[in-house]
Amino acid sequence: MSVLNILLLIFIIVCAVSVALSKNLLVAIVIFMSQSLAMSVIWVMLQSPDLAITEAAVGVGIDSLLYFVTLKKIHAIDVEKEQEKEGETNHGENS
Amino acid sequence: MLEFIRFLLSAVLTLAGLFVLVSGVVGVFRFRYSMNRMHAAALGDTLGILCVLLGVMVAEGLTIATVKMLLVIITLWLTSPVASHLISRLEVTINDHLERHMNVVDKTAVAREKEGN
């Protein structure tokens, strides 16, 4: 197993754990996207480019698009944005 | 000798591209405001990818793979700036405190943008 393969596998494990641990839903989805991207690279290295295309189109593109739309529908993004703003102002006061 | 020059050229191009990509990633993590972050990310997406792929193309020589890499470059140069443009437009639309972060020159344009949405 090459070094790149091992690195990608570690990356996937770290991503999966941090998706489960992250409180912010938007961040979780973005991490999930990057996990899918690493997965598609692994498919290419396992010599199955058809699966890589599917993973890239479905896992990175359409899946996360559906998640984003769902977040927008349940107004999770607005709340997060407000929290972020509050955090920003707090940060400015602290520094 | 020619072989060596080719290797050197490809190595220099790839390393330059990697440097640009790394600085883009550092920028994404260091900057606080989304416009600055977008700027850093767009740098890596266009110049970094261009340099890396050019380096790989030089190392590969003229084959069908080179043409495919050229197509990848064209696709990325078409799509990535559009994505950055959309992010910046979204920021202008939804951020009510734009003056806090930047120097707004044309206030009527910003108002028009907000009005349209």
Next chain:
Amino acid sequence: MAKIREDYENSWWPRFLRWLRGGSTRLDDQLQEELVESSEAHLLQSPEEAAQMERQAEERVQQALQDERNMYDHVHDWARLKGARLTRALYSILAVVTCFAIIYVLLRTTSFLPPFGDPDNPVNNEVSQRYIEAGMQETGAVNIVAGMILDYRAFDTLGESNVLFIAACSVLILLRISREKDGSQSAEQLLVEANDRMYEPKNDTILQHITKLLVPIVLLFGMYVIMNGHISPGGGFSGGALMGAALILYLNAFGFQKTERFFTFRVFQTVSLCALSFYAVSKAYSFFTGANHLWSFITPGTPGKLFSAGLIPYLNLAVGLVVCCTMYAFYTLFRKGDM
């Protein structure tokens, strides 16, 4: 879609359903009887008696309501005080027990697996050997994977594409917002649509120009991946996902007014049903013949040609169309509950 009958409430099926659910509640029946009686009494008897009867009826109704309220209070108190705590404790215990049981079963199963990488494992039997050796001759597909999933194991892929269709149906049931009876948009639909594009930059010229350039290319690439599924890596699922992504990009750039011209609910129904029925007609006999091949006049043809490998390109096309439509339908249903 079948039209809803005018007197649907009185036809036999809803009446049967009502009877099944226990009909109207007893309280309602009682009330109705009281009311009828009192009105009749009002007509027949003197005003004083009628008033008294009415008062009695009123009292009885109040009593029934009070009983019901007491019952609810009792139930809620019980749930709040004792039941909730009990249930919570039971749930956590059950969760832990279930978790450990599943872990035990999985580990137990894993311990029975043959050692990894052993050449005598049941995976390396004569079936896969035969697929690899004779696959190209028998199916005519250069890509072994395509030959396997669309020829030897075609009934398997039929199930997979049906899974996608069923998923689309479930999303339709859950998220579709119905129109008004005359076909115009209902108030809920308009509200959802107004909320939907609230924060989006609309009619972005740069995005539209790039989309005009990219969407045909992506669609063409998706079609290439589908139609070359038996020659090169790829196939229905990958190509369909690509085409669906291209349609979603077009929708994001131009909005629903443009896409409604060529992709309506009717189109989705027609395309996916035609594709699925073509697949089922051509391959469902495997369920009856035990996955054996029937004799067919469709020959594999020359391996490597575009129109070769018997039915594989057409089955790939069917799967790709189903996947494409499903992806697009998911996106539109998530966004505005209609197509």
